[in-house]
Amino acid sequence: MSEATLHRRIRAEIAERIRSGAWPPGHRVPSEHELMAAYGCSRMTVNKALAPLAEQGLIVRRRKAGTFVSRPRIHSVVLDIPDIAAEVTARGEAYGYELLGRAARVATSDEAEALGLVRPGRILSLRCLHRAAGRPFGLEERLINLAAVPEAAEVDFAAEPPGGWLLGHVPWTEAEHRISAAHPSKSAATALGLPTTAACLVLDRRTWRGDERITHVRLTFPGDAYDLVARFSPQPG
Amino acid sequence: MSEATLHRRIRAEIAERIRSGAWPPGHRVPSEHELMAAYGCSRMTVNKALAPLAEQGLIVRRRKAGTFVSRPRIHSVVLDIPDIAAEVTARGEAYGYELLGRAARVATSDEAEALGLVRPGRILSLRCLHRAAGRPFGLEERLINLAAVPEAAEVDFAAEPPGGWLLGHVPWTEAEHRISAAHPSKSAATALGLPTTAACLVLDRRTWRGDERITHVRLTFPGDAYDLVARFSPQPG
DNA sequence: GCGTCACATATGTCTATACAAAAAGAAGTC
DNA sequence: GACTTCTTTTTGTATAGACATATGTGACGC
Secondary structure, eight states: OOOOOHHHHHHHHHHHHHHHTSSOTTOEEOOHHHHHHHHTOOHHHHHHHHHHHHHHTSEEEETTTEEEEOOOOOEEEEEEOOOHHHHHHHTTOOEEEEEEEEEEEEOOHHHHHHHTOSSOOEEEEEEEEEEETTEEEEEEEEEEETTTOGGGGGOOTTTSOHHHHHHHHOOOSEEEEEEEEEOOOHHHHHHHTOOTTSOEEEEEEEEEETTEEEEEEEEEEETTTOOEEEEEOSOOO | OOOOOHHHHHHHHHHHHHHTTSSOTTOEEOOHHHHHHHHTOOHHHHHHHHHHHHHHTSEEEETTTEEEEOOOOOOEEEEEEOOHHHHHHHTTOOEEEEEEEEEEEEOOHHHHHHHTOSSOOEEEEEEEEEEETTEEEEEEEEEEETTTOGGGGGOOTTTSOHHHHHHHHOOOSEEEEEEEEEOOOHHHHHHHTOOTTOOEEEEEEEEEETTEEEEEEEEEEETTTOOEEEEEOSOOO
16 A cells, blocks of 8 residues: 555554554564565665654664564544634535624733733734634634734735635744633623533634744634544554 | 754754744755765765655655755644543642443443444443542543453453553554533533533544444543643654 | 673664666757 | 657665664673
8 A cells, every 4th residue: 555665565564463453562573684584675674664663652662672562652643623614614504704803903911921922012813703504603813923924914804714814824833722621701602692601612723933923813612513523543654 | 952863963953944934835955965965974864864854744855856845734733632640640630530330231222323333232331530639630431342342341440540451452543533612411510520511621532443443432521621732843853 | 599791682873875766957859 | 839858866765784782681700
């Protein structure tokens, strides 16, 4: 499957034996010399096959002792955080977007803290409502650091959701996502048409370019509207 | 930082320049020959440094064209879902565990559906409470498919949380995580000492080995107890 | 029995070289 | 001008050999 280079094939076959349970955790993987003989290749090739498996933690390698199947411990999963418009239309519902509020101003101390600004600067504050089939689907509360993205001040976010615009126009180097559950704030509850006792999924995303913060967005979804789904099979290849 | 082998150093330095924004997306990375000259090493070493970066998608390599910093586009993040005991102790709080209920029986139709059993079979149903500093931290409701894991019937889960035992004893090939927000069920609210109007983070995990379902676990956390944090810097190192 | 040291073994890293494959660009052909 | 072919650059993969480093094991001495 996939490409047919030797070291990938060796890696895939070993990973497969581990995944299938044929080699249980703790089982000894053949030594580089044995694999070298088995596949009729050089040790470098075997090493190139095994090194990524060790880096991913599928196997543990110890000098002199050998190579062993490690016990999976940490659940690290890949989570897709899709564009909201794409998510809604993927469900076959009509996507709607509405700009509820927009303000360009010098950041308040709260906003400066949320954006991690070291000194006060101008920010663009946006409140947007995303709808699915006419009903509120999620509330987006976004702060954009105008020092980092001055051109955002000129964009008409009443026509275009800021998420897509930023992704297309501003390269970012780092992002942090925080997923939690909470009751909506009073204003969020009003915008979403929910009681303040509702359970909401809250996704906070902070984005950097180098040391500079670009944006901070909080997406609030009614708990029954949206699930984040992550699939993980322990080894891409 | 970390180990001082040459190829790791080269990799780290290039990743750093990309992360810092010094080399923006689309920027051309020096060719293998240039790096070889710059670091005074062989091309194999340069290649070993760059290959993992390409595999992770931080850079794009095209024959003849060269190597380029790729634009981060996908919003796919790596989420660590740690062991609850590890999570609690990492916060410096005392971890406590309590088995609230245990039943081995033929699956009800609801349970069979949750586990995706094609025909009715025996399951082990567990309810466990995880505590941090004495206070309820999360409720674990777990179904184990005894057809897939018969030895689970013999284990004393009053002494050991089932998550760790399963991870150590049963190899799995695929997992699906579903993250949502919801009010706790009546029984969950009671176990966690919450009102039924509380906002809870609910994590559903379903695990397979091949086509066979191993377990389905629902973890319910009080919204103020637990955040899932995902960091995406297009490069661990 | 117990601690110590030497050796064998297995992985870790690196070099120098070789050929293959893809593709951009140049040159030649109709 | 458009198409084909050739050349050259750059990455992809693999080999064989070398030395470094960690460590389990067993031999040795007490």
